[in-house]
Amino acid sequence: xxxxxxxxxxxxxxxxxxxxxxxxxxxxxxxxxxxxxxxxxxxxxxxxxxxxxxxxxxxxxxxxxxxxxxxxxxxxxxxxxxxxxxxxxxxxxxxxxxxxxxxxxxxxxxxxxxxxxxxxxxxxxxxxxxxxxxxxxxxxxxxxxxxxxxxxxxxxxxxxxxxxxxx
Amino acid sequence: xxxxxxxxxxxxxxxxxxxxxxxxxxxxxxxxxxxxxxxxxxxxxxxxxxxxxxxxxxxxxxxxxxxxxxxxxxxxxxxxxxxxxxxxxxxxxxxxxxxxxxxxxxxxxxxxxxxxxxxxxxxxxxxxxxxxxxx
Numbered sequence: 001x002x003x004x005x006x007x008x009x010x011x012x013x014x015x016x017x018x019x020x021x022x023x024x025x026x027x028x029x030x031x032x033x034x035x036x037x038x039x040x041x042x043x044x045x046x047x048x049x050x051x052x053x054x055x056x057x058x059x060x061x062x063x064x065x066x067x068x069x070x071x072x073x074x075x076x077x078x079x080x081x082x083x084x085x086x087x088x089x090x091x092x093x094x095x096x097x098x099x100x101x102x103x104x105x106x107x108x109x110x111x112x113x114x115x116x117x118x119x120x121x122x123x124x125x126x127x128x129x130x131x132x133x134x135x136x137x138x139x140x141x142x143x144x145x146x147x148x149x150x151x152x153x154x155x156x157x158x159x160x161x162x163x164x165x166x167x
Numbered sequence: 168x169x170x171x172x173x174x175x176x177x178x179x180x181x182x183x184x185x186x187x188x189x190x191x192x193x194x195x196x197x198x199x200x201x202x203x204x205x206x207x208x209x210x211x212x213x214x215x216x217x218x219x220x221x222x223x224x225x226x227x228x229x230x231x232x233x234x235x236x237x238x239x240x241x242x243x244x245x246x247x248x249x250x251x252x253x254x255x256x257x258x259x260x261x262x263x264x265x266x267x268x269x270x271x272x273x274x275x276x277x278x279x280x281x282x283x284x285x286x287x288x289x290x291x292x293x294x295x296x297x298x299x300x301x302x
Contacts, residue, residue: 067246092173092177094177095177095180098177098180098181098184101184102184102187105184105187105188105191118264118267118269119269119271119299121271121278121279121280122253122269122271122282124280125279125280125281125282125285126253126282128194128195128198128280128281128282128285129251129281129282129284129285131191131192131194131195132195134191135188135191135192138184138188142184
């Protein structure tokens with residue numbers, strides 16, 4: 001029971017942290033640390049990291065409203081977390097920087113996918129016009145993972161040990 | 168996996184990433200028409216078979232991009248995302264997701280490959296806003 005309560009609390013806390021980090025950096029176009037935090041949460045806490053994505057996506061809807069983009073959010077972030085879960089044993093942060101950079105670079109293309117149904121021409125134009133943002137997203141994700149990844153990884157590892165001692 | 172192999176894979180990953188970024192940037196550059204300063208005379212057609220609309224008007228403008236021109240003329244309604252305007256209505260005629268209708272933009276008769284905010288206004292060009300039904 002205690003474990004369950006701890007788990008639910010962590011999911012809520014992680015979701016709130018993802019949301020707060022996005023809001024804090026929302027003045028910078030496509031620069032975020034949500035990707036990095038999802039990697040860290042999923043690496044250390046497995047599926048809790050994935051569930052926290054749903055909390056985060058729900059919170060974004062309360063701020064920005066619902067739309068086609070939100071459906072994509074609902075799919076893309078948990079899916080990314082599941083990919084991270086599969087790769088969670090990777091400890092080299094240069095590798096994570098590359099993975100996060102690829103995710104950032106493909107973000108616009110992923111968002112263009114639903115628009116293919118509406119209009120393939122618009123989906124293509126949507127993707128092309130967003131390329132500068134995708135590139136800044138890619139660079140931001142690469143740098144954030146490279147600079148912050150390892151220290152935050154170590155810090156979260158220590159926090160996890162405290163949780164485990166209290167079980 | 169040996170350390171040499173790991174290093175080679177990481178280097179390959181970085182090289183592929185740089186190649187992907189460069190490739191995407193080239194795609195972007197090749198699809199963006201540089202804006203021209205000065206006064207341009209353009210034609211705007213609005214076609215909607217659904218609403219029985221087929222208009223053609225000439226305009227003289229100093230606007231550089233079609234999105235801002237259409238907005239300032241009060242011709243369009245739109246949603247705005249990070250990537251610019253998405254036209255939802257023209258001259259009050261609205262696209263409707265239930266009937267799967269959407270506004271297509273043609274530049275000199277060919278479908279545009281960029282968003283309305285990246286289409287540079289070019290002297291003598293014909294811009295057609297056509298309601299298309301069906302995805």
